[in-house]
Amino acid sequence: MEDNLHKELAELSPLLNDLRKKKEGFKVPDGYFEQLQVNVLTQLQEEKPPIVVSNPISVNAKHPSLWEQFLMQLEWLIRPRYAVAFGSVALLIAASWYLFKSNDTINDNCTTLACVSDTEIEQYIEENIEDFETEQLWQSSEDAIAEVTAKTSKTEQEKNTQNPTKKYHLKEANDEELDEMLDEMIQNGELSEEELEDIL
Amino acid sequence: MKEVTDEHIIALMRNPSSYEKGFTVLMQRYQESVYWQVRRMLNEHEDSNDVVQNVFIKVFRSFHTFEEKSKLSTWLYRIATNETLTFIQKKNQKAADDIDSVAAVAQMKSDSYFDGDEAQRLLKVAISQLPEKQRLVFNMRYYDELPYEEMSKILDTSVGALKASFHHAVKKIEEYVKNYEL
Numbered sequence: 001m002e003d004n005l006h007k008e009l010a011e012l013s014p015l016l017n018d019l020r021k022k023k024e025g026f027k028v029p030d031g032y033f034e035q036l037q038v039n040v041l042t043q044l045q046e047e048k049p050p051i052v053v054s055n056p057i058s059v060n061a062k063h064p065s066l067w068e069q070f071l072m073q074l075e076w077l078i079r080p081r082y083a084v085a086f087g088s089v090a091l092l093i094a095a096s097w098y099l100f101k102s103n104d105t106i107n108d109n110c111t112t113l114a115c116v117s118d119t120e121i122e123q124y125i126e127e128n129i130e131d132f133e134t135e136q137l138w139q140s141s142e143d144a145i146a147e148v149t150a151k152t153s154k155t156e157q158e159k160n161t162q163n164p165t166k167k168y169h170l171k172e173a174n175d176e177e178l179d180e181m182l183d184e185m186i187q188n189g190e191l192s193e194e195e196l197e198d199i200l
Numbered sequence: 201m202k203e204v205t206d207e208h209i210i211a212l213m214r215n216p217s218s219y220e221k222g223f224t225v226l227m228q229r230y231q232e233s234v235y236w237q238v239r240r241m242l243n244e245h246e247d248s249n250d251v252v253q254n255v256f257i258k259v260f261r262s263f264h265t266f267e268e269k270s271k272l273s274t275w276l277y278r279i280a281t282n283e284t285l286t287f288i289q290k291k292n293q294k295a296a297d298d299i300d301s302v303a304a305v306a307q308m309k310s311d312s313y314f315d316g317d318e319a320q321r322l323l324k325v326a327i328s329q330l331p332e333k334q335r336l337v338f339n340m341r342y343y344d345e346l347p348y349e350e351m352s353k354i355l356d357t358s359v360g361a362l363k364a365s366f367h368h369a370v371k372k373i374e375e376y377v378k379n380y381e382l
Contacts, residue, residue, distance in 0.1 A: 005345050012367060013374045019323055020342065025316015026239055036235070036249070037227050040256045041220075 207273040240339040245313040255280045279352045311382045326376040338369040
């Protein structure tokens, strides 16, 4: 190309062609180019511009080691937006696992009151008796009497064949009638004194 | 010492861990040619220094936009050209556009970073009288000896238009030098 330029200039302007052989005349301060690089890098470090790397192809690029790749992945993970997302998902998984595990240990997938044993209920009531209102206790004792009555219904049915007029109507009975009925049940052996104590 | 190639520089700068190293190598390879390109347009060292620093800062920040459709040197020349023209436009807004030729010669004489002879000084003044684009074309061809094809990519101008521009510039300069000598 120099030959072409030389030829081109020789034809166009022999004067300029001759001048080209002389020293240009410009000069720079001593050590300027060594300092130029330092100055540029210093400016860049002060401003800390982002390095954006696109098209990560490489012809002769050194392939990053496994450790460098791990560090790069780690750096990616600890970027704020990814860290928040990653943390949220991890928290959600941990909470789900804990709740699932807790349910397993408490009642083996049983969610009804029927699964709770009598002993556990009695123990709970004894420990929390003060939390129950009188109305609740009375309702419970009525239920218990009804349960006992149901237990004895078979016996009653058998006796009804001998004495068909004898029936207990708890809802309609007053206190005296109730006492009388309970006495009668004890005398007839339909209700033990221990059971009565439990009821009351 | 093994010569550094453009491919090696590009590969280094495509990798985040070696980006700065690649940039340092790029500067070592191209800082002088970029500086002289700018200096021939601006003449003064201080102005040239400011522009060259801006050029390399821009290169550092925008290397990811280099798509390798052209040579690395072509891409650098283009950035340097744009920065230089921007600087000239800003400077022209502050100072008078037309500098008297006698004043231009005096200015060159007082420049401590110029030690050429009278003929070289006259040539520099003559070049500085050219329009900006024509000055770029003349410098790239006359001093840097760039092929017209590469100049075409840098300046986004056809080869034919560049040849015509160079020939016109040569004639103008020759005329200026001859007249001044007379």
